[in-house]
Amino acid sequence: MTIHDDRIHACLDGQLPREALREEELRQLQALEAALADTKSALDTVPVPDLTSRVMEALPAPDGTPATRTESRLGRIARVLISPVTIAVRPAYLLAGVAIAVTGLMLLRPSEPIPTLPPVAAVSPAGSRMYVQFRVEVPGATRVALAGSFTSWQPEYELTEVSPGVWSAMISLEPGVYDYAFVIDGTRMMTDPHAPQIADSFGGSNSRLFLPAPNESA
Amino acid sequence: MPPEYPSKDVPDAQIVARVLAGEREEYAELVRRHQAALYRHALGMVGSPDAAADLTQECLIRAFTRLQSCNDPARFGAWSFRILRNSCLDYLKDRRRQAVGIEDEGVLGVANGDPELSLEQRELREAVFRALDQLPDSQKEAFLLKHVEELSYEEMTEQLGASTSALKMRVKRAREALQTLLAVRRGEEL
The missing domain is CATH 1.10.20 (Histone, subunit A)
Incomplete structure (x- = not known):
């Protein structure tokens, strides 16, 4: 047996x-x-903690403004554990891409609607951080925020409506690979239609931003 | 102060509808109802009370931000569990990739520092968490749902998306492995 x-x-x-x-x-x-x-x-033998206050305090506010951000231990661990993956690219290609995007914008007539674009990056003179412009078209929205792996998925960055229905924000980031989504009116998530889509763990998807280090060569 | 419900008679679906209608503070009741089960599962999976609390908190925040995608609000608990489950598996993957063990997570130290626990309870907790840590993730989560949350295999199938026969096999292997690992502690012959 x-x-x-x-x-x-x-x-x-x-x-x-x-x-x-x-x-x-x-x-x-x-x-x-x-x-x-x-x-x-x-x-x-392990007591179950009451997390009600912690959770409620960390929820995004109803008006879309970010909640007080309290970095959890998990967040700290994740920040240490998850190193950004950098994609090697010749700096000249990056700068050329930025130049093309900027030139394209300048050539538009003022009367034409401003198009949405994939995030555009420019190297900060201060060092390795880069300024990234996020732009998305959401007609009818009253508030658009940006949340991503770089904010522990808190909608920390408010976008500004630069023309009717077109929202924009510029933030600085270290080189790396980031997932992000837009939070519309504080209630729903929306991916960036101009960026690569990555499936998340919950049956949905996020947008992905590749931000190569400017001093890396291919 | 979040509202207190006089009874559990108000169904989850009704609370979800209120939250989606803008009554944000109502979400506290969903947290109160489901946090214990979520926490227990996270604790069994990752072995660290602190990490389990963080994972549970993160799960409940994500559930709030994605509440509109909850297709069956009456089953908010099962839906939020799936969020937690994925977070736990991702967390364990990261921990393995970084070669971080449960010793580094502090679970054993927490047990030693709990004055309410007898020496025997501390040793048991340490042995159990070490044993659970040695199980494959798929066996561990099936075992926890069966023997901690006491779900039926049909309910587990819905939660984990595996066949009943596959889940029975995972639970069987987990039971046998735990018995073997814990028998060593008790000095039993196998």
Whole structure:
């Protein structure tokens, strides 16, 4: 007889009465039950904290303004554990891309609507941080905020409506790879239609921003 | 101050509808109702009370920001559990990638520092968390749902998206592994 017979597990699952087990099976059943009781008992020794206040204080405000940001221990661990993945690219390509985007914007006639674009990056003279412009078209929105892996998914950055329905914000970021989404009117998330889409863990998707270090070569 | 409900008679779906209608403070009741089950699962998965609290908090905040995508508000608990489950698996992946163990997470130190626990309870907690930490994630989560949350296999199938036979096998292997690991502590012969 095997030590862990399927009949014993069927008994533990309530599909076989204890009386149906042989003596040796019953002994094995009791050993398994002891291990299960130990496990449950050990977990029960850890008190369940009341997280209600913590959660409610950290919720985004109804008007879309960011809640007071309290970095959790998980956030601290995640910040340490998750190193940004940098994509090597020749600096000239990055600068050329920025130049093309800026030139394209300058060539537009003022009467034309301002188009939305993928995030545009420019190197900060101060060092490795880069200024990234996010722009999105959301007709009818009263408030648009930006949340992402760089804000622990808190909608920290408010976008400004630069023309009817077109919202924009410029923020500085370190080189790396970031996931982000726009928070519309403080109630719903929206991906950036001009950026690559990445599936998240909840059946939805986020937008992804690749921000190569300016001093990296391909 | 979040409102207190006189009873649990108000269904989750009704509270979800109120929150979506702008009564943000009502969300506190959903937190109160579901935080214990979520926390217990996170604790069993990651083995650290602090990390479990953080994961639970993050899950409940994410659930709030994505509440409109909750297609069946009557099953808010199951929906938020799926958020937590993914966060726990991601957390464990990160921890393994960084070769961080439960010792580094402080669970064993927390147990030692709890004056309410007897020496035997501390040793048991340490042994159980070490044993759980050695289980594959898929076995561990199936085991916790079966024996801590006491779900049926049908409910587990819905939560984990695996077949009943696959879940039974995971639970069986987890039981056997835990018995073996904990028997060593008790000095039992296998």
